[in-house]
Amino acid sequence: MGAVAEEFAALGATRDAARCRRVLRGTGVVTPSRRGRRGYGDALSPREREVARLVSLGHTNREIADVLFLSPRTIEQHVAKVLRKLGVSSRADVPAEVPADVPAGGASNT
Structure with missing residues (x-):
């Protein structure tokens, strides 16, 4: 039916x-x-991918917020989702290049 x-x-x-x-x-x-809206499930959304790239370059939430014209609180939420989806516990562990098909819990460092 x-x-x-x-x-x-x-x-x-x-x-x-x-x-x-x-x-x-x-x-x-x-x-x-x-x-x-369309959900991305365990994959990073385009915005989360952009935030992940800026985090990997060492930018603070405030700096990322200024670059993306978003509030620091919104960036904080994006960073939390990025960390969860990549399965890492710290900003320092976010890889510089996030593969397009990264599933949750497994950013590969190869």
Whole structure:
């Protein structure tokens, strides 16, 4: 029935698609929400990748905030996510070049 809901949505029949999803939820089937921004899961977002590069160059949160025109608090949150996703415990451990497909918990130093 999930495929039927997708077909309705593709055809522009949003009410029918919503009805199918509601019936599915009523039977206990989890349907993904289409709301919100795209998530990056365990991979670094483009902004987190940029923050990681600046952290690896030794910049402070304040300096990074000035460069990216963001608040220091926002940078603090980005740095925390970068550290968690790379599986490192300190800024000094952030690699200079972060591979494009870095999964959580494993920045490779090779």
